[in-house]
Structure formats: C-alpha cells, structure tokens
Amino acid sequence: MLSHLAGILFDGVAYGALLFVISIGLAITLGLMNFINLAHGAFAMLGGYVAVMAMSRAGVPFLGALAIAFVAGGMAGVVLERGLYRYVYDRSHLDQVLFTIGLTFMAIATAAYAFGPGQQPVHLPPYLTGQVNIGGVDVGVYRLFLIVVVAAITVALSWLVEHTRFGARVRAAVDNRVAAEGLGIDVTRVFSVTFALGSALAALGGGMAIDVLGLDPTFPLKYMVYFLLVVAVGGGRTIKGPLIAALILGVFDVAGKYYVPEIGSFVIYALMVAMLAIFPNGLFGRPR
Amino acid sequence: MTPPRERWSAIEIAFWIVPVVAYFALPTFRTFGSQVFVAGLFALSLDLILGYARIVSLGHAAFFGLGAYTAGLLAHHGFGEPLSGLAAGAVVAALAGAATSVLIVRGQDLTRLIVTLGVGLMLYEVANRAASITGGVDGLSEVPMWPIFGVFRFGLDGSTAYVYSLVVLFAVFVLMRRVVRSPFGLSLRGVREGERRMPAIGVSVTRKLVIVYTLGAAIAGIAGALLAQTTQFVGIDVLGFQRSADILIMLVVGGAGYLYGGIVGAAIFMILQDRLASLSAAYWQFWLGLLLVLLVLFARGGLIPLAEGLSRRLRDRRVKRGRGPQEAGGG
Secondary structure, three states, rough: OHHHHHHHHHHHHHHHHOOOOOOHHHHHHHHHHOOOOHHHHHHHHHHHHHHHHHHHHOOOOOHHHHHHHHHHHHHHHHHHHOOOOEEEEEEEEHHHHHHHHHHHHHHHHHHHHHHHHOOOOOOOOOHHEEEEEOOOEEHHHHHHHHHHHHHHHHHHHHHHHOOHHHHHHHHHHHHHHHHHHHOOOOHHHHHHHHHHHHHHHHHHHHHHHHHHOOOOOHHHHHHHHHHHHHHHOOOOOHHHHHHHHHHHHHHHHHHHHHHHHHHHHHHHHHHHHHHHHHOOOOOOOOOO | OOOOOOOOOOOHHHHHHHHHHHHHHHHHHHHHHHHHHHHHHHHHHHHHHHOOOOOOOOOOOHHHHHHHHHHHHHHOOOOOHHHHHHHHHHHHHHHHHHHHHHHHHHHOHHHHHHHHHHHHHHHHHHHOOOHHHHHHHEEEEOOOOOEEEEOOOOOOOHHHHHHHHHHHHHHHHHHHHHHHHOOOHHHHHHHOOOOOOHHHOOOOOHHHHHHHHHHHHHHHHHHHHHHHHHHEOHHHHHHHHHHHHHHHHHHHHHHHOOOOOHHHHHHHHHHHHHHHOOHHHHHHHHHHHHHHHHHHOOOOOOOOHHHHHHHHHHHHHHHOOOOOOOHHHHO
C-alpha cells in the first residue's frame, strides 16, 4: 500500500515536472509583460512533432531529437515574438486571448493537415524504458529521466535568474517594468530573449511529453487548462511558484485518476476551483 | 460605445425587418435561420458579460449546455411544453451562473479565464460520464416537443422553429435593450469604464457583476433550450470548448457592447461556416484562426465600430470639404 502511494507520488512528480517545463515560458510572459498567451501549448506541440520527425525521418537518436526540438521551439519563439506577438502586448486581455486562440486554431489545423489527426508514436531508446527499484519502490526509468532533466533545468534556470546579469534584468523588469526601463534596461529585448527561452523549453517539454501526454493536433487545446492553471496558481513572478503549482497539479491528477477513475478529471478541476477560491491571486501572487 | 437610445432608430427597425423578409424570400433556409437566431441569442447573452461587464469567458457554453439539457431532458421524459422548457433552462443556467459568479468576480482576468474554462470542461465531463441520463457522446435524441400554445407544431420545413426562435430572440433583445438603458445598465457602463472609481460613488461593483453574470447565464440557458427544442436533439457538443470559442468569436466579429454585434456576428459566422466548413473541417479551423488574428491586428472592436468609424470618417471628409451632408447624395 505504502509502496503504491510512493509509486503514485513518483508518477505525479514526473507528470508535474513535465507540466512545469512546458508552462514556465507562459509564466514568464505573464509575469514580465502581463501577456496571456493561450497559444503557448502550440510551441510544445511543435517540439513534439519536430522530435518525432527528427527520429522517424532523419534517424536522429532520442536525446538528439529533444535538442533539435529545443532549438526549433526557440527559433519559432523568436520569429513569432518579433513578427506578431509584439504588436499585441499593449492590448487588452480580451484581444490577447482572441489573438492567441486564433494562433492556436491555425497551429492545430496546420498540424492536422501536415501530420494527420492521429496520435504520433514515439520509440524510446532501450536505456530509457523498463523499471528500476529505488528503495523498494519500482519506478519507470523514463519517469525518473523526466524528473532528473527537469530538476537540472530548474537549477539552471534559478542560477540564470539569481546569479547572472541577464537574470537581474529579468527580475528588475518583472518587479517594475517602468523603473527598469528608466534605468536603461532594454525590457523589450529582455522579453524577446525570455520569450524565446520559454518557447524552447515548451518545445523540449513537448518532445519529452509524447510518451506521457501523447501527441496529436489537439494537444494545445487539450492541455491548455493545465498550463494556465500552473501559471494562475503559481504566479508569474518566481520560478518556485509555477514549480510547486505544477507538482501539486501533477500529483493530484495522477492520484485522482488512479484512486477514483470514475470521476477521473474532476479531482483536478475541484482542486483548481478550491485553490483559486482560497487564493484568487495565486499561491505566490501579490494583490494588484 | 453607447447602448441603443430610447427610441428605435431607422437602422434598428430595418435590422429586424430583414429576418421577416428572409422568412418569405428564402423558405428553404428556415431551419438554418432558426439556428442563426439561437446563435444570435447566445451571443447576446455573452455580450452582457463581455461587452457590458468586461468579463472574458472561455466557458460560456456551460450555461448554453445546461439550458439545452434541461429542456431536452424535460421533453425526453414526457414534458414537451416549449415555453416552460425555456423557463426551466433559464432557471437552471441562472443558478449555475450565480454559483460560479462568486469565483468570477473575485479574480483577475487570468483567474476568470481558467474558472470559466474549468467549469465548462467539468460540465462536459459530467455529461460525458452520466451517459445513462444525457446519452453521452451519442447525444440525447427522442426529444418530442408539444405544439406551441397547443397550436403551432414543429414541422420538418422549420417554419415554426424559425418564427419561434425569432420571437424569443426579439423578446429577449427588447428586454436587454431596456436593461442596458436602465440605471442598472448605466452603472454597468460605469463599472466598465472605471471599475475602481465606482465604489467611490457608492456602487457595489461585486454585486453588479454577480447580477449581470447570472443574467447572461440565464439567457445562454434560454438559447440552449431553444436549440434543444428546435432541433429536438441535444448533442454533447453543446457544452464543448469549441462552442464557447465560437460564440466569443461571433461576438467580437460583430462587436461587443452594442447588443446588435453578437447577432450580426452570429449571422456572418454561421453563413461562412456553412459555406467553408463543408469544404473541410480542418481548413475551417485554419481560416477561423486567421480571421481572429487579423481581427485583433486590424479591426479592433469588431465590425460595428469599424462601420461606425468609416461612416464618421466619410462625414468628416465632407465637413472638411465644406459640403453639407444634404449634398452628399450627389458626391
């Protein structure tokens, strides 16, 4: 029973880790520019398809395909941010919502046209399959891989934000954009770079998610509420906030679907409603 | 952005004559026409909460679906009286609206987006799981309707459905026209223009938002019930995200905050969809997305303000050239 619980906890953490990698870019755009990007999941989907194509068409090994997905996501982020997104930063949230839903629809239609409506298969390398026994608990190797990768990313991100000049600029811009601009920080550029980084991470997450969440053209809509939830509960001001929110979400979703499969996804929605009722500004948000 | 004035202008009267003419001019489109009115009524309900209360909802279909299932289940179980079915749909949707409004009014835009989205998804899951009651993904068929007032039967040619939906749409519209011009409507405008200042003049913003959200939910419930009654079927897609997104698009295409915008948008959207979606469903989604992107980039506020802006610019140009509007006909 206890090992059961540990297994679920482990799977939940792996799931939450995945949600965190995909959502962190969304959190940054919200914290930095107060921009609601509902098309964020499309970057994850892009990463998924790039990874699948790199493996099946070009024969790239799995880890290499993830790296390609990361780069492709970053490039797509730069192009879209400079080409489209920057025109809607100053718009109302309604305009941003409409604009990014429009982009999401276009991404879904394009993916369905290019790759068909079905699920994409992913063939994990042998060293990432199977199970290992850690302290009496059987855990999936791939889940373990997810947790390790995301932990490394989190450490790297924290270092970037806390200990580099670029990170200091990001923090200044999040805290007070006007003052940061007044001090000569090019907030627009800071934002372009963070947007690209967030898109790249989402694409990486999308590549890693194929085995867990699946990959089909409806991906950006199917998981949109999860990404938004991570950001709404965790806030867009820290890395810690979305991380904790994603882990809570992951654990409760896995546990809910395991223990009470009849009401499967209600658990997560109920949790969400409860959390937003108690913390309307998120766990780490500050009231505006 | 001004709500309609007390007196009905010529354009407004002309607007409502169009569907009457269409009834006689396009007899084969009556069934389709009734669907347009349902969508128009649904868009009108969203206009209240988006155009007048500035609440961005991604799950308005929740209330539409509740109304549809309420009316559908009533008829399915042997009570097919149309008007009381509409009322029941409105009441159930209003209760759900009032219950969720507590979360809606407290949060910021992002919280509102997620709560509306989440409530919609949750209800969809309920309808999906409770297949023994709702019919699940197969939908609820066998929804026999009694004749309206015991006289007008719902026939296959759709004439009853057309007139019935048009009358309901018009009746609700007249009511809403009064509401937005009432002191309550004015205070809503106040909330829209300056949410932080309204408490200073003694207006409880929270209470206004709860009322308007509940009202919007009730009307969406009527629209849903109307769909169930006129099609005598309830598909699970009445609760789907696509429907919430579609109605939002219809409203912003027409223009939010005018009452007419949603109806105009619904008509345009439904006709386009009818033409384009028959080519391919995937293409339709692409064009829909492109339309949204272009709308935000180039036509802020929708078609009604666009048309208003154009006519104002034309007028200004005439004034600049020193010509009175009475001479304009010749130029």
